[in-house]
Amino acid sequence: MKPSVKDNKRKAILDAATELLALKPTATLQEIADHAQIGIATLHRYFSTRELLLDALALNAIGLVDEALEGIMNDDSDMLRFLTEVFEALIPLGSKMSFLSFAASVDENPNILAEEARIKQPLREAVEGWQTRGLLNAAMPAHWMITVMYNLLFVAWQEIQNGNLAKNDAPQLLVSTVIQGFGASGRSGS
Amino acid sequence: MKPSVKDNKRKAILDAATELLALKPTATLQEIADHAQIGIATLHRYFSTRELLLDALALNAIGLVDEALEGIMNDDSDMLRFLTEVFEALIPLGSKMSFLSFAASVDENPNILAEEARIKQPLREAVEGWQTRGLLNAAMPAHWMITVMYNLLFVAWQEIQNGNLAKNDAPQLLVSTVIQGFGASGRSGS
DNA sequence: AATAAATGATAGATAAATATATCATTATAT
DNA sequence: ATATAATGATATATTTATCTATCATTTATT
Numbered sequence: 001m002k003p004s005v006k007d008n009k010r011k012a013i014l015d016a017a018t019e020l021l022a023l024k025p026t027a028t029l030q031e032i033a034d035h036a037q038i039g040i041a042t043l044h045r046y047f048s049t050r051e052l053l054l055d056a057l058a059l060n061a062i063g064l065v066d067e068a069l070e071g072i073m074n075d076d077s078d079m080l081r082f083l084t085e086v087f088e089a090l091i092p093l094g095s096k097m098s099f100l101s102f103a104a105s106v107d108e109n110p111n112i113l114a115e116e117a118r119i120k121q122p123l124r125e126a127v128e129g130w131q132t133r134g135l136l137n138a139a140m141p142a143h144w145m146i147t148v149m150y151n152l153l154f155v156a157w158q159e160i161q162n163g164n165l166a167k168n169d170a171p172q173l174l175v176s177t178v179i180q181g182f183g184a185s186g187r188s189g190s
Numbered sequence: 191m192k193p194s195v196k197d198n199k200r201k202a203i204l205d206a207a208t209e210l211l212a213l214k215p216t217a218t219l220q221e222i223a224d225h226a227q228i229g230i231a232t233l234h235r236y237f238s239t240r241e242l243l244l245d246a247l248a249l250n251a252i253g254l255v256d257e258a259l260e261g262i263m264n265d266d267s268d269m270l271r272f273l274t275e276v277f278e279a280l281i282p283l284g285s286k287m288s289f290l291s292f293a294a295s296v297d298e299n300p301n302i303l304a305e306e307a308r309i310k311q312p313l314r315e316a317v318e319g320w321q322t323r324g325l326l327n328a329a330m331p332a333h334w335m336i337t338v339m340y341n342l343l344f345v346a347w348q349e350i351q352n353g354n355l356a357k358n359d360a361p362q363l364l365v366s367t368v369i370q371g372f373g374a375s376g377r378s379g380s
Numbered sequence: 381a382a383t384a385a386a387t388g389a390t391a392g393a394t395a396a397a398t399a400t401a402t403c404a405t406t407a408t409a410t
Numbered sequence: 411a412t413a414t415a416a417t418g419a420t421a422t423a424t425t426t427a428t429c430t431a432t433c434a435t436t437t438a439t440t
Contacts, residue, residue, distance in 0.1 A: 005438090006386090024296050025215040028427060039388035044429070106214050127372075136372050143354055144363065145372050151345050155337060164333060173334065181371035182317075182326050182335050195408090196416090218397060229418035234399070 010046055013038065014060045017053065022095035022154070025102065029053075055112075058103050061096035062115045068093060069119070074126045079135050080175060082126065087153070087171040094157020097150055120146055149178055200236055203228065204250045207243065212285035212344070215292065219243075245302075248293050251286035252305045258283060259309070264316045269325050270365060272316065277343070277361040284347020287340055310336055339368055 016036035020027050029050060033040040047053035068089040074082050090097065100116055103109075127145050130136040136145070156174055159165035165173070206226035210217050219240060223230040237243035258279040264272050280287065290306055293299075314336050320326040326335070346364055349355035355363070 009386095025292075026296070029429095030427080040428095041389075041431095042387055045386085048429080050428070102215075106216070134374050137366075137370070137374055140363070140366065140372060141355075144349065144367075147345060147349060147354075148342065148367060151341060152338065155341050159334065159337060164337075165331075173330070176327075176330065177334075177338060177371065179371045179373045180327070181367065181369045181373075182330060183369045183371075184324050184327055199416095219399095220397080230398095231401095231419075232417055235416085238399080240398070 011060070012036065013043065013046055014057055018057050018061065018099050019095050021057070022098045022102075023158075054103055054107065055109070058100060058109070058112045058115075061093070061100045062112075062119060064093055064096055065090065065100075065119045069122055072122075074122070074129070079126075079130050080179070083175050083179070084171050086123065087156075087174045090153050091156050091160070091167075091170050091174070094154045094160075098154035098157075101150070120150065123149065145178070149174075152177065201250070202226065203233065203236055204247055208247050208251065208289050209285050211247070212288045212292075213348075244293055244297065245299070248290060248297075248299070248302045248305075251283070251290045252302075252309060254283055254286055255280065255290075255309045259312055262312075264312070264319070269316075269320050270369070273365050273369070274361050276313065277346075277364045280343050281346050281350070281357075281360050281364070284344045284350075288344035288347075291340070310340065313339065335368070339364075342367065 013036045017032045020032055020035040024031075027035075029043060030040055032053075033043040036043070043053075047056060069086070072082070072085050072089060100112070103112070105113075124142060124146050127136060127142045131138045131142060152174055156165065156170045160167050160170060203226045207222045210222055210225040214221075217225075219233060220230055222243075223233040226233070233243075237246060259276070262272070262275045262279060290302070293302070295303075314332060317326060317332045317335050321328045321332060342364055346355065346360045350357050350360060
């Protein structure tokens with residue numbers, strides 16, 4: 001069951017491709033091969049068509065998110081800790097998240113749309129639980145909160161790439177942003 | 191100085207093209223023409239090459255944002271009102287905002303990058319002022335706040351398009367999200 | 381070291397997108 | 411109503427991207 005060297009290379013290609021396509025969705029196969037530092041012939045050996053590559057990218061992203069969320073259980077006791085762990089796990093996957101939302105909606109692939117909804121389930125259930133408990137604003141639609149959080153994962157990833165945000169600061173900043181907002185800590189309303 | 195009928199059509203094409211490209215950056219000229227409900231020959235008459243079309247899209251987006259922000263002055267007295275007005279003005283331009291950030295970074299067009307920074311200036315100055323006054327969290331990087339707000343403009347626009355969010359609810363929801371976050375209204379941090 | 385597998389560069393073929401040109405039809409203006 | 415301008419459909423050419431095939435070189439295996 002150990003991943004072969006070929007599997008590793010395949011994963012490296014997928015990672016590089018996702019990274020580039022998240023920033024430049026119109027990248028050609030040649031550009032993708034360059035970014036992955038391989039010849040275009042090799043790229044074709046691993047993924048015979050662009051369409052197959054895109055499908056593999058989506059499946060890879062889903063698998064990585066599943067893997068990252070594995071083991072992060074919500075014991076319903078400590079919301080901030082749970083959120084921090086989720087963000088720590090998912091920020092490095094920012095480009096994958098972004099690609100997923102885009103590619104899935106673009107390709108209208110129902111399979112991938114379903115998977116995308118599935119991987120959002122844990123966070124959705126957690127949010128709804130916290131709303132019931134009065135920890136989160138019950139008047140705000142849960143769907144909006146989820147959407148915002150997943151989008152901010154990509155924003156954070158991008159800011160890290162651009163050198164505007166320290167990797168280690170990102171999870172806390174995200175938690176603070178979504179829970180408290182930008183308001184001064186004491187009070188916030190008018 | 192009145193816009194001619196041809197200018198109006200030109201703008202209509204730009205609007206339709208932005209809308210489509212924001213959702214599907216890989217759209218072909220044929221798809222853009224279809225979405226704008228014109229023949230591809232007419233599209234070529236207005237914009238002779240794809241590159242010229244993309245440049246025009248960026249310039250149009252910048253002009254619309256300028257126009258939308260015109261007249262919204264920050265009197266430094268009422269942060270929530272100012273933010274609400276900015277969001278009311280910019281949410282309908284969500285697809286333009288999104289296209290701008292993407293196209294500019296993709297094309298590496300320095301002109302557009304500069305304009306993009308310029309249209310963010312008013313909000314940046316306002317945020318920094320509010321931080322000084324203690325209305326906003328001074329420990330949070332202003333750059334992060336601006337980036338988040340501009341990204342959420344597109345998210346809100348998208349949610350409206352998808353039918354998940356009422357147009358009239360969006361500005362308030364955005365203000366609430368960025369100022370208070372998702373926390374229950376009373377208190378938020380641990 | 382010898383063998384097998386994988387790679388990259390390159391060339392060529394196919395397919396797709398973009399760009400140009402023509403013409404009949406529709407809309408607009410006067 | 412007529413003339414002018416704009417449009418859309420279509421055909422064609424050109425460019426670009428994708429895909430396939432070949433072969434020498436590099437890398438891995440034993």
